[in-house]
Amino acid sequence: MARLFEYQGKMILRDRGISVPPGxxxxxxxxxxxxxxxxxxxxxVKQQTWRTGRRSAAGxxxxxxxxxxVSAFVDPLFGSQVRLWGPTPLALVEEYVSVAQExxxxxxxxxxxxxxxIMFSPQGGSEIELGVKTGAVQIYSQHVNILRGILPHNIxxxxxxxxxxxxxxxxxxxxxxxxxxxxxxxxxRTIEVNPLGVATDGSVVALDCKITLDDxxxxxxxxxxxxxxxxxxxxxxxxxxxxxxxxxxxxxxxxFFYQIRPxxxxxxxxxxxxxxxxAGGGGAMMSADALVxxxxxxxxxxxxxxxxxxxxxxxxxxxxxxxxxxEAFFYSGAGMASQDMPTxxxxxxxxxxxxxxxxxxxxxxxxxxQDAAIELFNRWxxxxxxxxxxxxxxxxHLEESIARLIELMKSNRNSPGLKRRAWSLPVxxxxxxxxxxxxxxxxxxxxxxxxxxxxxxxEVPYKWAF
Amino acid sequence: xxxxxxxxxxxxxxGITGREGRRSAALxxxxxTRIIAGxxxxxxxESVGGIPVFDSVEEALxxxxxxxxxxxxxxxxxxxxxxxEALEAGIQLxxxxxxxxxxxxxxxxxxxxxxxxAKLLGPxxxxxxxxxxALIGMIGGxxxxxxxxxxxxxxxxxxxxxxxxxxxxxxxxxxxxxxxxVVHVGGDSIVGxxxxxxxxxxxxxxxxxxxCLLGEIGSSQEEAAARTIVNGSGKKPVVAFLCGxxxxxxxxxxxxxxxxxxxxxxxxxxxxxxxxxxxxxxxxLSHLATAVREVLK
Numbered sequence: 061m062a063r064l065f066e067y068q069g070k071m072i073l074r075d076r077g078i079s080v081p082p083g084x085x086x087x088x089x090x091x092x093x094x095x096x097x098x099x100x101x102x103x104x105v106k107q108q109t110w111r112t113g114r115r116s117a118a119g120x121x122x123x124x125x126x127x128x129x130v131s132a133f134v135d136p137l138f139g140s141q142v143r144l145w146g147p148t149p150l151a152l153v154e155e156y157v158s159v160a161q162e163x164x165x166x167x168x169x170x171x172x173x174x175x176x177x178i179m180f181s182p183q184g185g186s187e188i189e190l191g192v193k194t195g196a197v198q199i200y201s202q203h204v205n206i207l208r209g210i211l212p213h214n215i216x217x218x219x220x221x222x223x224x225x226x227x228x229x230x231x232x233x234x235x236x237x238x239x240x241x242x243x244x245x246x247x248x249r250t251i252e253v254n255p256l257g258v259a260t261d262g263s264v265v266a267l268d269c270k271i272t273l274d275d276x277x278x279x280x281x282x283x284x285x286x287x288x289x290x291x292x293x294x295x296x297x298x299x300x301x302x303x304x305x306x307x308x309x310x311x312x313x314x315x316f317f318y319q320i321r322p323x324x325x326x327x328x329x330x331x332x333x334x335x336x337x338x339a340g341g342g343g344a345m346m347s348a349d350a351l352v353x354x355x356x357x358x359x360x361x362x363x364x365x366x367x368x369x370x371x372x373x374x375x376x377x378x379x380x381x382x383x384x385x386x387e388a389f390f391y392s393g394a395g396m397a398s399q400d401m402p403t404x405x406x407x408x409x410x411x412x413x414x415x416x417x418x419x420x421x422x423x424x425x426x427x428x429x430q431d432a433a434i435e436l437f438n439r440w441x442x443x444x445x446x447x448x449x450x451x452x453x454x455x456x457h458l459e460e461s462i463a464r465l466i467e468l469m470k471s472n473r474n475s476p477g478l479k480r481r482a483w484s485l486p487v488x489x490x491x492x493x494x495x496x497x498x499x500x501x502x503x504x505x506x507x508x509x510x511x512x513x514x515x516x517x518x519e520v521p522y523k524w525a526f
Numbered sequence: 527x528x529x530x531x532x533x534x535x536x537x538x539x540x541g542i543t544g545r546e547g548r549r550s551a552a553l554x555x556x557x558x559t560r561i562i563a564g565x566x567x568x569x570x571x572e573s574v575g576g577i578p579v580f581d582s583v584e585e586a587l588x589x590x591x592x593x594x595x596x597x598x599x600x601x602x603x604x605x606x607x608x609x610x611e612a613l614e615a616g617i618q619l620x621x622x623x624x625x626x627x628x629x630x631x632x633x634x635x636x637x638x639x640x641x642x643x644a645k646l647l648g649p650x651x652x653x654x655x656x657x658x659x660a661l662i663g664m665i666g667g668x669x670x671x672x673x674x675x676x677x678x679x680x681x682x683x684x685x686x687x688x689x690x691x692x693x694x695x696x697x698x699x700x701x702x703x704x705x706x707x708v709v710h711v712g713g714d715s716i717v718g719x720x721x722x723x724x725x726x727x728x729x730x731x732x733x734x735x736x737x738c739l740l741g742e743i744g745s746s747q748e749e750a751a752a753r754t755i756v757n758g759s760g761k762k763p764v765v766a767f768l769c770g771x772x773x774x775x776x777x778x779x780x781x782x783x784x785x786x787x788x789x790x791x792x793x794x795x796x797x798x799x800x801x802x803x804x805x806x807x808x809x810x811l812s813h814l815a816t817a818v819r820e821v822l823k
Contacts, residue, residue: 169629171716171745174636206630207637247630276602277628291778311601314625318777341713342687342742345779346769346811353809358772361779365689366625367546367664394689395811396675396696398652398667427692428667454696457812 062273062286065108067152069269072246072284073253076238079265083154089138092131095153101125102156105133108149123156157265159257163222164188164199165236166252167243176204176243178215180236182222184255198222209244212237227262235264246284247277290316297322299379303362306375313368315376316341318361319383327385333359334465335386335419337377339404340365343394347424347458351390354462358390359383367399373407381415388420388469392461396454397427405433405451413443420468421446424461426454448472527733528656528707529682529724530619530647531559531595535660538586538617539564540608541599542574546623546664550599551575556669557661563590583615595619597653597662602626605649609635613642621662622648625713632716639718646718647711652688655695656707665692665710679704681818682728684721685740686711686747690769694738694814701815703822706734711747721747722754729760736763736822738814739805743770743779744791752799763821764805767814768796 064072070080084091084098085108095103107120124130130153137150164184170177181199183191191197200221204210216233224232235256243251249272257265273281275289288296290304303317327333334351336358338344344363351358360383364376381389391408393399405425412421421444425433430453437451448468452461531537537554541547542564551574555561563578563586570581580586587593596612598605598620605627609620613635620639622632627649639646647654653663657678665688666672675692677699685691691710698705709724711717721739728734737760741748748768754760771793773779797807808817 169633169716171747172720172750174640174716174718175633205637206633207641244630247628249629274629276626277630279603280628316779318774318779320774340687340689341779342685342740342769343689343693345687345742345773346690346767348773349769349771350810352772361773363779394687394693396693397689398665398671398692400667428671454693457810459810459812 062275062278062289063291064271064273064284064286065149066106066269067108067149068285069251069271070152070266072242072271073238073266073269076242078235078238079263080269081154081157081265081267083152085149086134086151086153087149089135092127092134095130096127099153099155101127103130104154104156105130106152106154107137108152157257157267158259159255159265159267160260161258162255162267163232163258164254165232165239165256166250166254167204167239167248168250168252170203173203175206178202178204178210178218178236178240180218180222180232182224186254188254204240210237210240215240224258228258228264231262231264232256232258235266242271246271246281247274248272249274292318294322299382303376303379306372306379310369310372313364313366313372315368315372316361316363317376317379319359320361321357321359324384327359327383330357330385331387332357333383333386335380335383335389336360336362337380337389337391337408338363339391339393339397339399343392343397346394347390347392350458350462354459354466356462356466359386364404365399368404368407370403370407370410373404374411377408377411378415381411381417386419387472388422388465389417390422390462390465392422392424392458393427395424395426395458399427401425401427401429401433402436405436409437409440409444412446412449413440417444417446417449419446420465420472421449422461422465422468423451424453424456424458425451426456430454527731528659529727529731529734530645530654530707530709531656531660531662533558533659534560535594535662536560536562536592537660537662538562538583538590538593538596538612539577539599540566540583540596540612541604542566542577542579543569543572544599547599548574550597550623550664551577553664553666553669553672554597554661557655557666557672559660559662562586562593583611583617587615593617595621595662597621597623599623602649603628603631606631606635609646610638613638613644616642618644620644620646620718621651621653622646622712622718623651623653623663625650627714629716632714636716636718647709648714648717649712650714651712651717652691652710654707654709657705663710665708675699676708677704678706680706680733680735680822681738682706682724682731682734682736683708683738683740684711684724684728685709685738686713686721686742686745687740687769688713690740690767690811693811694740694767697811697815698738698818701819703815703818706731715745720750722750722760725751725754725760725764729762734762736765736818738818739764739766739800741766741768741796743768743773743793743796746791748796749799752803752805755803755805764800764803765814765817765821766800766805766807767809767811768793768800768807 162184164181307315653665
């Protein structure tokens with residue numbers, strides 16, 4: 061679920077007639093020079109960040125009375141922030157706007173009813189969640205029948221319930237109706253404007269804006285610049301972007317990849333990291349939980365599901381395997397997959413061969429066609445250099461297979477040179493099968509689709525740290 | 527017995543000529559489901575494994591007769607059209623298999639279904655099987671696997687994960703208990719029938735003696751299920767297994783629903799709500815069958 065930056069959200073609101081403070085986006089050091097001619101002091105500087113929640117508590121917002129103060133706040137950001145996509149906006153500098161009251165307006169989905177819910181409170185601000193919990197803040201809400209939409213007079217009654225009347229009620233109604241139009245036109249999951257400022261003369265100004273979009277509808281909104289169509293708690297790494305590309309370039313099945321430990325330094329310095337390839341959303345989560353419970357550390361979360369072709373499984377496995385420092389590879393789903401397991405096994409085996417994997421491997425191939433899948437693995441086992449590699453069916457419980465993995469890892473520690481994966485940054489990552497092919501290994505069921513944007517990604521400089 | 531579908535349920539397949547449609551049509555027909563027809567616009571006159579194909583739902587119902595349920599295999603972006611077509615034709619149960627259904631499209635379908643009093647299962651749903659009677663969707667993968675997984679018995683299974691639904695059924699069947707119906711409610715954050723709805727149906731099904739609930743982090747379905755039990759609408763013994771204990775807060779995992787924000791939808795919240803409702807929560811799928819046998823004593 062792609063999150064938009066605050067500045068993007070404000071531009072969307074502005075396009076629908078909602079006032080926002082005059083502001084400038086700072087991307088490069090040179091942008092600071094243009095500020096004095098564009099804005100009046102005092103200003104508010106807001107770091108544009110991926111993190112949600114209490115940004116001001118983390119020091120990402122400052123009110124400045126002079127331009128040198130602005131530079132002092134913004135300058136350190138130029139060096140520190142990850143710039144995954146070339147120049148990205150670092151901060152939004154806005155004129156400070158004084159308001160009489162801060163209110164809360166948001167639209168989200170009530171999952172129990174299955175319809176959008178408009179929420180309004182006369183008491184906005186950063187403490188609203190706490191206030192709702194303690195009962196100090198009252199939220200007024202209204203469901204929307206999506207077949208009919210909502211009319212201004214429906215919103216007016218919501219605003220009046222919140223204690224507003226006259227010009228203020230009228231402006232608030234117009235603003236919230238604008239938020240609804242944005243919500244509906246963009247096919248958003250949530251829009252939160254907190255606070256929405258109300259001046260004594262009745263005018264209304266959006267002082268913040270958080271928008272989350274629906275990834276499945278992004279293709280209908282090419283006008284919105286989405287940097288990464290997934291909901292993460294930090295900017296994505298190179299491998300994560302590569303994974304998203306591999307998923308999007310091939311519409312068959314789904315592939316999800318998230319690095320629990322994204323920095324290679326700690327992967328290399330610490331013991332016990334597992335390259336984890338899960339299958340099926342629930343089965344993958346269950347398997348990751350069991351690894352953690354057994355004292356192992358999945359370096360990543362990964363899931364291939366929706367009956368993926370071998371090519372997608374192959375790419376996923378290659379990406380999991382290219383994490384430096386991992387000491388074992390574990391493939392596991394819920395145990396009894398409806399996916400076609402011989403196809404899955406083909407993708408996995410080809411990746412293990414192409415990658416010339418030496419660390420211990422345990423594959424749980426239980427499910428539809430498991431015997432043929434295990435047979436396929438055993439037939440091509442000798443082309444995989446790893447001294448310890450096993451494939452099991454549904455009859456081996458998850459916990460047992462993890463116990464096997466631990467045993468194999470212990471025995472592997474005594475084989476010098478095979479301890480763990482070497483650093484293998486995938487700069488020239490082919491993502492297509494190696495030219496060397498063991499004689500007779502079946503061709504992929506499911507052709508490889510091209511990955512046109514991999515080249516583009518490679519050109520962009522990136523850093524691991526953030 | 528079992529819930530939602532049985533051997534008499536007449537089923538229509540929308541998107542029958544695509545890759546998943548063909549594969550699943552064979553699975554359903556071989557399992558014994560009463561498939562009356564398939565629909566793919568522009569493909570009237572073709573047949574898929576002996577099942578006649580029509581251009582529209584209306585035409586299919588005119589020529590092949592009434593349908594109780596329709597299952598959709600169209601791409602996610604076509605689900606809104608396909609589901610509304612089936613709803614307009616008066617079909618009362620729609621099973622939506624595809625993932626990547628745009629959220630607002632599905633909200634539209636939900637509102638449309640509500641007006642017609644119809645039920646939706648999914649989206650992002652592997653399907654439902656009433657053991658020994660009928661199967662809708664792609665659960666099991668092949669009729670042979672489905673028959674070995676879903677031995678007729680007394681345990682109802684409801685799951686937010688397709689893989690967990692099949693795996694739990696496998697363990698329950700292997701333990702000699704067998705299942706009544708196995709229902710995957712779908713992996714998306716917003717789904718039609720929720721776990722709590724299915725729980726109430728199992729409660730009313732005389733053949734079901736115990737229920738397995740397989741949940742995961744994100745959404746409030748498990749909490750709602752616990753509320754259903756506390757309110758007295760779920761009186762049969764429930765054994766639950768939940769996954770996502772090790773997930774990172776603020777990251778949306780591969781299921782669109784799997785996210786924990788500010789403690790909401792967390793593993794701990796779900797476990798404590800279910801335990802407070804008297805549900806037996808196990809920490810490994812391999813303990814499920816033993817726990818079910820225990821509560822059935």
